[in-house]
Amino acid sequence: MGNESFSARITSGDNSILPLKTDEDVVRLRKQVRDDLVALGFSLIEQTKMVTAASELARNTLRYGGGGEAHVSRRHDNDRTGVELRFIDNGPGIANLELAMTDGYTSGGGLGLGLSGAKRLADEFQIDTEPGKGTTVRIAKWKML
């Protein structure tokens, strides 16, 4: 998954890849997600929810996954349009996913609400993780056309 090679945003069509190595990268990602949602006409409330979820997952990638990247893509259906985000790291993975998803559980002195909160804020939430290999979290937000 050599994510070391991404130092700048890479765009192809409706997809873009942003590195998540620093705090500034998190700020940049939030901006990008916000811009995409605005462009697709999402309401202020939906924008805020998705941007906040993105912020949570991006910071987890940075903090626990040792950095990685975010893939931002637009999705289209027959009668709806949406934004999908994937947060990918090659970090230690999550051994006990159920525990990690529990409100208030934190291994790093946080509030322990990032993962579970992101799930509540997004329309779709999926997490793939393998101890020693890494973690990928995918979320999406939809809007009826």
Added chain:
Amino acid sequence: MSNKSTQLAAVIAEFQDQLLEGWLAGLESRLHRDKSKTIDLRGQAAQFLPLLAETLQQTTSTNIEDAGWVDVRQLLAEISQARVRQGFTPIETANFVFALKEPIFEYLRKALVDNPLQASEEIATASTLFDNLGLYTIDVYQKAREQIILRQQQELLELSTPVVQLWQNVLALPLIGTLDSSRTQVVMESLLQKIVETGALIAIIDITGVPTVDTLVAQHLLKTIAAARLMGADCIISGIRPQIAQTIVHLGVNLEDVVTKATLADAFVVALQRAGSSIQLTAGR
């Protein structure tokens, strides 16, 4: 060494008016028109020339670091510092001195027309002198610029921690911009510091200008509120917009123990009540 600069001093003293005109012509041709208009070139040049002549007559040294040159350095420093504020480049600043070279050389040559050897020696000495004076103006310019940048940086840092006293016992911290990173730490600490200094009873933290409130921001807020409470001050969070309120609820952040208000104005009213003051609107005006 001493008699080398004597001729230079004599030439400057004798041909001051002509030198001034020649110098000004050179200066104006080197400077951008609208820039030369903004400053009092003539005044500065007319001040510099007699001072230079006087210095050359009184000191045997052409080393501008020496004590005898202090007045010349002082004047050049003032001019250079002003040039920074006036938006001049370092080269334009140094040209003030460099433009004097040509007319001076011309009059040195004329004065020593019977002694070409001395003329070339005098010119070489004068050249080095003016080079050093020009470099000195660049040096001052550079330092003045650094000073300005430093001050601006400090102003920015202070700007980002604008704890204001709204009323007796009431402080307000209007937060603006992205809140993660070390900035939050600085801002929150400055609030706690101000609580200690003023003995305030109420602190209003206004988050109207914060675009995203995630768990990290929430945790910083909660920690600050807890610390303030230990110091005897209660916090009110204001400026929670509807979309932020909904998001906080979905995140599961518990703000039940925290007094929250929609606007800074609402929070101010509550703060006044708690601090034992009140404001009445008087009718009739």
